[in-house]
Amino acid sequence: MNNINLRDIIIKRGSSIHDAMALIDKNAKGTLFVVGDDERLCGVVTDGDIRRGLIKGVTLKDKLTTVMNSSFVALKESVAFEDIADQLKAKYKYIPILDGNGRIVDYYSFIFNVRIPVAKPSLSGNEAKYLMECIATNWISSQGKFVEKFESQFAEYLGVRYALSTCNGTAALHLALEALGIKEGDEVLVPALTFIATANAVTYTGAKPIFCDSELDTFNINPRDLEKRLTERTKAIIPVHLYGQPAKMDEIMEIAKRNDLYVIEDAAEAHGAEYKGNKVGTLGDVGIFSFYGNKIITTGEGGMLTTNNPKTYESVKKLRDHAMDENKKYWHNRVGFNYRMTNLQAAVGCAQLERIDDIIKNKMEIMKRYDKYFKEIETLGLSPRNEFSKNVCWMYSLIIDEKKNGFTRDSLMDHLLEKNIECRHFFYPINEMPPYYDSQILPNAHYLSNSGMNIPSYATITKEEITNISKIILKFINQGI
């Protein structure tokens, strides 16, 4: 089953009515699809069917099949849903969609009363189980089996030698810079268009972030612009893989090599994204990831630092724990930090990692579906795509150029919000905000920031919700409403 969002609506034919009620209570959909051992759909049960059965004298221990409807309405994957939606809407709340073998691949829902958020975590695997294990065994702090397990499994997933967990992604960035010896008087090149954490981590070390312009085709740091900003003081580059799209790493690594600079990849938004077949976070000297609640996988708050360099690994490990001397407990030769991840966070992380392939697969599918609706519209800019990388679509992006479209990005955002659909505008260029104001306008970063927006792209969004969102946007574009 590749659609993780199906788990709470499908029940096995051999289950009891009690099991069915428990699942209906959990999914709050009032409907279950019943499948046989071969996973083919064999019936549908609603809360009304159960209620009527109980009135007639059926008991909770009885088989679900005593109240199941064996005649049901289902759709083939290939059917164009839009054509028949109105007919079905009046009669059904949920309709299963089957593949050629009668197995459920998705479902349509006619319930629209809830606000669609721009992002939300999917915690339907072993997250609760592993968390409870921490509580039951008292391993709730930063020691415990999940921390090391999460680190080694994350390293294995990426194909990198070392992974070290941290309390959040910003801490991982700060540790990376400290471990590489970045300090006051140094300069670090960062894109202007990113989350502010990228620049703040540089500031924490006493060094100065130098802001570079973006490229329109990847939304990421422009290697040519970066090169122009090199000085004697430049020590490192932090390319950010914004919204899941890898930066142009070959060009960046080449400049770094030629000028003897470190490269720290900020992959906080790009778990599993690939550049020329390699996962991001493995290409520079250090990579960092975030597991904040809206990121591709989450631990609530959390971060990870990755590297192939044993010296960097040892140094980060020590700095993360107040730089305590390995051989002399409570002896410290320099100022370190407490940036450790808890076993509780790592427990959630292990469960998330078990499902990362499914989550990314769903995100790629989401990108394809949105593309289908928007790719014909020449006035729209879309999430970057190219042959050298795999964009994992942390968030699907639209670029609304007012001159080309005749309306502003903000007017579309307001319209979507009225329809209960949440979206986000792009980050502000960091060099245009008070702590870093430097009076220059970086044209591409400024343009993208003013015209870019992200629309809902979380892993469990349904096909039908995407259709709904896309049609509202298309209608707005075509008719200005």
Ligand SMILES: *Cc1c(COP(=O)(O)O)cnc(C)c1O
């Ligand atoms: C989220 C994010 C971070 C920081 O991660 P936290 O876990 O929130 O500290 C850093 N850089 C980018 C680009 C991010 O999106």
